[in-house]
Amino acid sequence: MTVLLLIEQGEEELSRQALTLAAGLGPVEALSDAASHLPVERLWVAEGIGPYAPGAWASAVGQIIERVQPSAVIAPGTNRGNEVLAHVGARRDIPFAANCTAVEGDTLTRVRWGGSLLEEARIHSPLPLLSVAPHAVPAAGGAGSPEVETFTPALSETDLVAQVVEHVDEVVSGISLAEAKVVVSGGRGVGSADGFGILEELAGVLDAAVGCSRVVTSAGWRPHTDQVGQTGTKVSPDLYIACGISGATQHIAGCKGAKKILAINSDAEAPILASADYAVIGDLTEIVPAITAELRKARSA
Numbered sequence: 331m332t333v334l335l336l337i338e339q340g341e342e343e344l345s346r347q348a349l350t351l352a353a354g355l356g357p358v359e360a361l362s363d364a365a366s367h368l369p370v371e372r373l374w375v376a377e378g379i380g381p382y383a384p385g386a387w388a389s390a391v392g393q394i395i396e397r398v399q400p401s402a403v404i405a406p407g408t409n410r411g412n413e414v415l416a417h418v419g420a421r422r423d424i425p426f427a428a429n430c431t432a433v434e435g436d437t438l439t440r441v442r443w444g445g446s447l448l449e450e451a452r453i454h455s456p457l458p459l460l461s462v463a464p465h466a467v468p469a470a471g472g473a474g475s476p477e478v479e480t481f482t483p484a485l486s487e488t489d490l491v492a493q494v495v496e497h498v499d500e501v502v503s504g505i506s507l508a509e510a511k512v513v514v515s516g517g518r519g520v521g522s523a524d525g526f527g528i529l530e531e532l533a534g535v536l537d538a539a540v541g542c543s544r545v546v547t548s549a550g551w552r553p554h555t556d557q558v559g560q561t562g563t564k565v566s567p568d569l570y571i572a573c574g575i576s577g578a579t580q581h582i583a584g585c586k587g588a589k590k591i592l593a594i595n596s597d598a599e600a601p602i603l604a605s606a607d608y609a610v611i612g613d614l615t616e617i618v619p620a621i622t623a624e625l626r627k628a629r630s631a
């Protein structure tokens with residue numbers, strides 16, 4: 331049976347990853363608000379849907395569900411993909427499973443706890459709604475020339491109560507992670523987005539870039555572009571300073587090219603110590619500012 335895929339404009343890589351999972355379940359028809367060259371059977375283009383509004387997208391998805399009668403609806407695991415499917419699920423009173431990496435019948439594998447475990451779960455639903463964990467499955471390649479059907483979704487006032495009104499570009503500054511000679515990277519042990527302040531300070535003194543683990547990006551403390559690892563950026567600096575990072579194999583895959591690794595961790599048994607050239611065992615909230623202060627003192631002497 332046909333599977334309905336949500337294509338998010340501007341998120342081609344993640345949409346292609348979602349296509350990989352969808353294509354494993356059946357022929358794929360897709361819904362978007364603009365042309366797409368993804369290799370799907372048919373492309374439904376929603377016209378006049380306006381600036382992003384989760385309710386409007388939930389209505390559009392609902393209208394295409396009625397026409398296509400798909401066996402499942404798949405979206406990329408972006409903020410919008412997850413938000414739209416949550417709205418669709420709430421409207422139809424059916425479950426939505428986020429962050430899936432595989433589907434076999436009614437059994438799903440999905441990423442939980444910020445990437446620290448893979449859960450096997452069963453979904454009992456007449457229409458499974460699934461988003462695909464970012465950077466966990468390969469992206470479908472190739473280009474297609476799908477049959478295109480345009481339609482104008484019927485929208486009500488309540489579909490538009492929450493709507494994007496303005497885009498503000500992120501200010502990108504500093505040194506690029508992939509090219510930095512020194513990377514100061516933080517993990518769950520940093521504790522919060524604000525906790526990265528002391529890492530930023532140390533990075534400033536060392537002309538370093540700031541990186542992080544996947545737990546950090548999953549928690550929304552830092553953007554995905556800062557993630558080091560198997561599903562993030564691979565770095566090869568002269569020095570990689572891993573603060574509050576346990577050293578999972580998926581993280582080490584991204585920093586093993588570093589010439590030297592300094593681990594700062596409160597756990598003397600943390601796996602990162604097996605990959606580290608130097609280690610300081612203790613609380614990073616004390617150690618990182620102490621290193622910054624010593625460097626400043628040495629430089630002003």
Ligand SMILES: Cc1cc2nc3c(=O)[nH]c(=O)nc-3n(C[C@H](O)[C@H](O)[C@H](O)COP(=O)(O)OP(=O)(O)OC[C@H]3O[C@@H](n4cnc5c(N)ncnc54)[C@H](O)[C@@H]3O)c2cc1C
Nearest residue numbers: 446517518519543544559560561574575576581596597614
């Ligand atoms: C398909 C897949 C792909 C993945 N890709 C990546 C990837 O690209 N990159 C990545 O990083 N992970 C990736 N992961 C996730 C990975 O398996 C780990 O879950 C993740 O790296 C753990 O992040 P962490 O080290 O920050 O957190 P944790 O494993 O929770 O470790 C936190 C560490 O902080 C220490 N700590 C706590 N408090 C303090 C303190 N005050 N001072 C000092 N130390 C402290 C603890 O002792 C611990 O060692 C992937 C997982 C999967 C399933």
